[in-house]
Amino acid sequence: MSEPQSPANARAGDELIEETPFTATAAANAPSAQAAGGRSFLPKSTLLRHLLILVLSAVGAVILLEVTDPFTNSQLASLTYYAIAAGGLTVLTGMNGQISLGHGALMAVGAYTTALFLGVDGEPLPLPVIFLVAVAISTIVGALVGVAAARLHGPYLAGATLALAVGLPGLALYFRDTLGGEQGLRVRAPEPPASFTNFIDLVSGNPASGTKWLAYVGVICLLITFFLLANLVRSRIGRTWRAVRDQEVAAELAGIDLGAWRVLAFVVSAACAGLAGAVLALVVRLAAPSGFTLVLSLALLTAIVIGGLGSLLGALLGSALLVFLPPFVTNLGGDFGLDQTKAAQLAPFVYGVVLIVAMIFAPAGIVGTIRLRWMTARAKRAVAGRAAHGG
Amino acid sequence: MSRSSRRLVTVLAAVTVASTLAACGGSNDNGGGGGSTANEASDTGVTADTIKIGSHYPLTGVAAPGYSTIPLGAQAYFDYVNKNGGVNGRKIDWVYKDDAYNPTNTSQVVNELVLKDEVFAIMGGLGTPTHSAVVDFLNSEGVPDLFVASGSRLWGEDPKKNPDTFGWQTDYESEGKIIGQYIAQKFPNAKVGLFLQDDDFGQDGEKGVRQFIDKQVVSAQRYTPGNTAVGPQIAALKAAGADFVVGFNVPAYTALSQLTALQLGFKPQWFYSNVGSDPTLVGALLNNFSQGKVADASSLEGTITTAYLPTVDHPDDPWVQLFQKVWDASGQTGPMSNYHIYGMSQAYTMVQALQAAGQNPTRKSLMDAVEKAGADWKGPGLAPFRYSADSHMGIGGMSVVQISGTSTKELQPVMTTDLGDAKIQAYDGKESTPPSSGIPDEKAAK
Incomplete structure (x- = not known):
């Protein structure tokens, strides 16, 4: 049983802010419906609102992919697999309060499944089917881990999932004949279908290259995943997860089976990791153990922490940082006259500095900090308004 | 949290977002300048006066010790060639990036090299699992993938599968x-x-x-x-x-x-x-x-x-003397190591390949040149390359040496062989010596 967490209200000026969330997960607690304010143009129904956002994001993504150059397309493809996995992890960590250092290994499950199914002799299954199989298998692995994880807490859970991250890639070496050993399985991405070529031709007239096709596959997977996750966390399931996270005792008194809900969170999160792994295998064109080291799991964790725990937008921003910051810093270092080796060594250093600075000055992450400020400002206005009317 | 620190947080968040967006923007401004001399911008990455060559190495991470210094050796040799007029009047622009020996990163940096930096060819990409991730991409884009720095058979045993990829060192x-x-x-x-x-x-x-x-x-x-x-x-x-x-x-x-x-x-x-x-x-x-x-x-x-290469412990070897001269002239710090020699030797082969690709090289003429003429090139390698239409394997032989003090002494002279049950034979070729200029002079391959 964990210690009851101290309500954040205590230090943030009690009656001013009735709904202040815990700082660390500030980003997680978006209002379930548009808060009473009513100045929104978005529909009131959660599903409709999310559908609208989905359509707008899809249009935005197509525009983004068509105005940027092929290299940025390939970076965006990398962004999608990080974001899918980070989205799943942020649901687990930000919403349900469980930590996982093993998501890199779950991505490996998805990636190897995809590689094996695409590598069969003859015509491979259609891509969506392979993705579903990858999701299903990583879900099963996630369920097994989740059952163990449901009984563990904090550092113990971190330790158990760490073992997964370290151990699972080793299977690829042990079953060398099937899984390709250290050098891994090469993945040949299927050719883009004719409809895709026609679509790109219609929209922009750009050449429909393999890189572009993979970026679109990643974006489609990302949008579907985030749409489903967003609906899930605004539903009864999401509220229950938050109840489990914030006050175990209260949640148990309310009749919530803590273990079962924890396992469910882990399973959902593992499914996302599996899909992310599948996209990664396509984009990287390889599933090899050295691509799924502990560094990957830690990178995902830092992405959601910097972006804002529990927020899908935060997961996306954190992943963008993972993909765009290192080349940006390296090129900047080169422009300042460092040789290429030193410039390359600068990238992990700057990433570390960004992480430390974010932890000191913005422990709620990018999204959480902005949301906290916005809520504080609103509460102050409300108080000021009340005061003006004579309390 | 005080008011001022909250402001700082916002500023920080804004800066982070802005820098991310800036990175998103990407740059696309490496246009090729066209001259109107005999040299033309004959292919991607080739202008009238430059040729851009790229590669990936583990510059950070567990595999970095030793391996991260290979590109410095190549840099030293390319600088030397550039100072002495370059290849057919073109300077070599050598761009290498860090993949931390992680194939996911390799795929990203090679995308950057090919799609953004628009290199003419990749040279000496290091590592079996890392380079495996990019072989298909390079071959589908038609980018010459020369002299992979790994002794795996993957790079050369089946040129029909990967026609653009060439090995370099003796295979395991x-x-x-x-x-x-x-x-x-x-x-x-x-x-x-x-x-x-x-x-x-x-x-x-x-x-x-x-x-x-x-x-x-x-x-x-x-x-x-x-x-x-x-x-x-x-x-x-x-x-x-x-x-x-x-x-x-x-x-x-x-x-x-x-x-x-x-x-x-x-x-x-x-x-x-x-x-x-x-x-x-x-x-x-x-x-x-x-x-x-x-x-x-x-x-x-x-x-x-x-x-299969001369080593620093033989300062009398003419190749080591050349490389020592190149290394000292490069202005880089520290003594020359065997890893530097490896990088310089690969750069030497690269210069041979570019010369053989003709006055205005194209990606195709470069690969044709390696396939047709590569087996005859004299270089620091102790045995010749095995390049042909049927094989893209690199150096085909080795000597056996014994470590003694800080040096090595030869126990068995160079023997050559190949994959499978190919015979092992004593290498009867003459030991090569570098040209006096230190720069090869290959004719355009026909």
């Missing part, structure tokens, strides 16, 4: 064969133990060795890269009665196997493959792993290894 299987035959002839009574990295490096090496001394092998032990406890493997070799151990392992495991053998009082004759035998690096690693108790590589005294 051929090395295993030469080692196996040497043991069969010189140590016919040795009980041989094998200490193998558990991937195709170890596998190919073992295959080659066993072709000659299958009956002499008393035990084959494998280690997983990353797991630093090799006690069980070394103890098993000792228990099997091995008095001669052949190691197909990377330098870190040379150091680990030496330290473990010291602890166990196990003193066989060691034979390390070329990859794991650089005495300078192994000495530094021994010092590091034993926390100063073993200060240098003196435990490697008498150890046998192989060579």
Whole structure:
């Protein structure tokens, strides 16, 4: 049983802010419906609102992919697999309060499944089917881990999932004949279908290259995943997860089976990791153990922490940082006259500095900090308004 | 949180977002300048006065020691060539990026090299798992993928599958064969133990060795890269009665196997493959792993290894003299190492290839040139390349040498061979010497 967490209200000026969330997960607690304010143009129904956002994001993504150059397309493809996995992890960590250092290994499950199914002799299954199989298998692995994880807490859970991250890639070496050993399985991405070529031709007239096709596959997977996750966390399931996270005792008194809900969170999160792994295998064109080291799991964790725990937008921003910051810093270092080796060594250093600075000055992450400020400002206005009317 | 620190947080968040967006924007401004001399911008990455060549190396992370200095050697040689007029009047623009020995990163940086930096060719991409991730991409984009820095058979054994990819160094299987035959002839009574990295490096090496001394092998032990406890493997070799151990392992495991053998009082004759035998690096690693108790590589005294390039411990070798001159002129700090020589040797071959590709090289003419003329090039390699329409394998031979003090002495001159059951033959070619200018002068291949 964990210690009851101290309500954040205590230090943030009690009656001013009735709904202040815990700082660390500030980003997680978006209002379930548009808060009473009513100045929104978005529909009131959660599903409709999310559908609208989905359509707008899809249009935005197509525009983004068509105005940027092929290299940025390939970076965006990398962004999608990080974001899918980070989205799943942020649901687990930000919403349900469980930590996982093993998501890199779950991505490996998805990636190897995809590689094996695409590598069969003859015509491979259609891509969506392979993705579903990858999701299903990583879900099963996630369920097994989740059952163990449901009984563990904090550092113990971190330790158990760490073992997964370290151990699972080793299977690829042990079953060398099937899984390709250290050098891994090469993945040949299927050719883009004719409809895709026609679509790109219609929209922009750009050449429909393999890189572009993979970026679109990643974006489609990302949008579907985030749409489903967003609906899930605004539903009864999401509220229950938050109840489990914030006050175990209260949640148990309310009749919530803590273990079962924890396992469910882990399973959902593992499914996302599996899909992310599948996209990664396509984009990287390889599933090899050295691509799924502990560094990957830690990178995902830092992405959601910097972006804002529990927020899908935060997961996306954190992943963008993972993909765009290192080349940006390296090129900047080169422009300042460092040789290429030193410039390359600068990238992990700057990433570390960004992480430390974010932890000191913005422990709620990018999204959480902005949301906290916005809520504080609103509460102050409300108080000021009340005061003006004579309390 | 105070008001001011909250403001700082916002500013910070804004800066982070802005920098991310800036990175998103990407730059696309590396337009090729066109001159109107005899030199034309004949293909991607080639302008009238520059040729852009790219590569990926582990500059950070676990594989960085040693390997991260290879591109500095190549840089030194390209600088030397550029200072002396370049290749057909074009300066070589050498761009290399860090992949931290992680294939996911390799795929990203090679995308950057090909799609954004628009390099003419990739040269010397390092590592088997890392380069595996980009072979299909490079071949589908038609980018010449020259001189991969790994001894895997993948790069050259099937040119029909990967027509744009070429190996460079002696492959592990051929090395295993030469080692196996040497043991069969010189140590016919040795009980041989094998200490193998558990991937195709170890596998190919073992295959080659066993072709000659299958009956002499008393035990084959494998280690997983990353797991630093090799006690069980070394103890098993000792228990099997091995008095001669052949190691197909990377330098870190040379150091680990030496330290473990010291602890166990196990003193066989060691034979390390070329990859794991650089005495300078192994000495530094021994010092590091034993926390100063073993200060240098003196435990490697008498150890046998192989060579396909000249090494720094032979300052009289004309190639080493050339490279020393190039290294000193480069203005880079520190003494020249065997890794620098490796980088310079690859750069030398690259210059030969660019010269042979003609006045206005295209990607196709470059690859054709390597395939047609590469086997005849004289260079620092101890044996010639095997390039042909049917094979893209690199240097096809090795000598056997013994470490003695800080130098090595030759036990067996260069033997050449190839994959499978190709015969091992004494190399009858003359030892090559560098041209006096230090820059090759290849004619355009027909």
